[in-house]
Amino acid sequence: MDPIINLILFSCLAVVMVLLSLLAITTKSLLRSATYLLLVLVCTAGLYLFLNYHFLAAVQISVYAGGVLILFIFAIFLTSQKGEILQKHEMKKYLYGALVFVAGIAVTAFAFIKHGFLYSPDNTTMLGDQEINMKVIGQALMGTEKYQYLLPFEVLSVLLLACIIGGILIARKR
């Protein structure tokens, strides 16, 4: 793809993502916040597609947008009272948050400028070259050699089992 089009696409995605995430934390209604979160996650999947991680984009949409968001919406419906809106921030807390925000932005910007990660044309030409195919992913996920990931995979499955049991145990009726 043309680097200019690439850049424009990426900028659109990034700007939309930042705006939506800002909206997601500033909006008053919790359900609206969850909707903005959904849009942010879909934009993230678009970003993965943009980086040619097609598998990652599919996982992102199905797990996040499909699973996590449904959980969120269920929880919001189960816990919200009628006509409830979020309370306003206290001014002091708001100030601390803004301070942390500005400091973090400054640190990351400093790191970026110092290491010269900012946009350069030869960096984008690497993009859009190869797509990792499913066979490679599957073999890497199931292998036991170096750079292969069977052990984390199994640990993750045990973690998910523990989460299922823990969730049932916590949320069951007494």
Next chain:
Amino acid sequence: MFFIGIFGFIVRKNMIAILISLELILNAVEINFAVFNRYLYPEHMDGMFFTLFGIAITAAETAVALAIIINAYRSIGNIDVNNMNKMKL
């Protein structure tokens, strides 16, 4: 301005919908894994698998956190963080 916009939303965490912001933060971290993997080492897949496992762990964590929240709502009646010290009783 490469992906400073992505870094931008890691750092803000001053909000009431704490879990939603947690999702945003984890999402940003995962984007960073994937993007750095693609730009610095396009021939490896380590960052991609980190992202994959990160997504799964996030899903698990969200499920447990929401179970706790629903349980707390059932016993207290609202889900404000300031009231959570009633759980000690």
